[in-house]
Amino acid sequence: MPVPQPAVPQGRGGPLERVPLHERVRRFVLEGLVAGRWEPGDRIVERRVALELGVSQAPVREALRELETMELVTSVPNKGVRVRELTLDQLRDVYLVRASLERRAVMLAAPRMVGNVTVLERHLLAMRRAAVDGDTDEQALHGVAFHRAIVYACGNPVLIRHWDWLGVEAWTRLSLRWLRTELHDNAEDHEEIVAGLRRGDTHLGRLMELHIMDYANESRST
Template sequence: MHGADRREGTVPPGHLDRTPLSDQVRGILLDHLARGRWQPGQRIVERQVAAELGVSQAPVREALRDLRSMRLVEFSPHRGTRVCDLTPGRLCQVYPVRGALERLAAELALPRLAGDVRALEDHATGMRRAAAERDVDAQVRHGVAFHREIVRASGNAALSPSWESLAAELWTRLSLTRVRTALHENAEDHEPIIEAFRRRDPDVGRLLQLHILAYAHEPIGAP
């Protein structure tokens, strides 16, 4: 999606690669939620989204079902689909689950990576560049890709869908804009993780888990 399309909340017809279409739509809806296109309580009109994306309503409906399972939107017969309140307290409920999943992913990935951290280093470089340019979009993109690479390297086919269901892009953006806003600090925080994978540190899973929990400053269970 081009920058102008992101700002206006529209996507040119034919932009989506349509495989799988509902996943593409879900990603775009998550991006819109993260950017605040829809405020808490505001209705997301299925027909309008489908028209903007140049698709039928079926993949939009499926994507919205996924967002309901993530507790990002709620549906009622009389009020339609409306955005939930995405508070820092919600972030503090999601991040312990994400931390546990990534701890397992790191432990599984450690022998598979065998000290090869080139992909992680590339994303860390992207985060540092984004911090220097005050580019939140790039910081989110490289930050999520860094963690997704660890999940991918775990080689566990059941782990990845569970991790993706936590909407890492959305919560990372909310964390960086509402809770932990120092982009340079965010970039630097990933260096110890890279070093732990490089030296094949058996405690890398715990290190990664603590790293994730540090991005939710409110006490666990906050409203």
């Protein structure tokens, strides 16, 4: 059965149109990794990606360099770019950095989100439904979207950029597929964060940090 091809990100008069071209290419390749188009050890041919997207090779090259710094691909002289084998140690390192960023993000976002947690509640509901349906991919998508909403509400563009650079969604979905990690029991822990935002909990940053570190601890025991 052929692997479904990821769609090229398109702008429709919204913020995506302001996203640099190499960033669109990076998202395209990330989605290809998650969708199973490229598996560990597979070669990603720069020229082929450029032809498929109708762009020059320069933004593709830049996108692949960024993916290499994220440790998702590796570049070998005269052999091109190949998808890396992921390890639990890499996953834990991502969670450690993510925990620090999200601790600060939720503290900055809290004053902005008081009385306005509707978007988080929508993702909570979607996570519960996905859990009932046994749809782990949908759970992961809404779990990451929940955290993204908080990070994007922090108002600090540098923090947001660094969080985006981690590729949280890709790491989460790839760890489920390639490392066979267990999906964290999303909804209940996320409810605590929503409750903390509603009441303006002064310990919300620590709560978020512990929440993220639970992921790392669970991957350690896998």
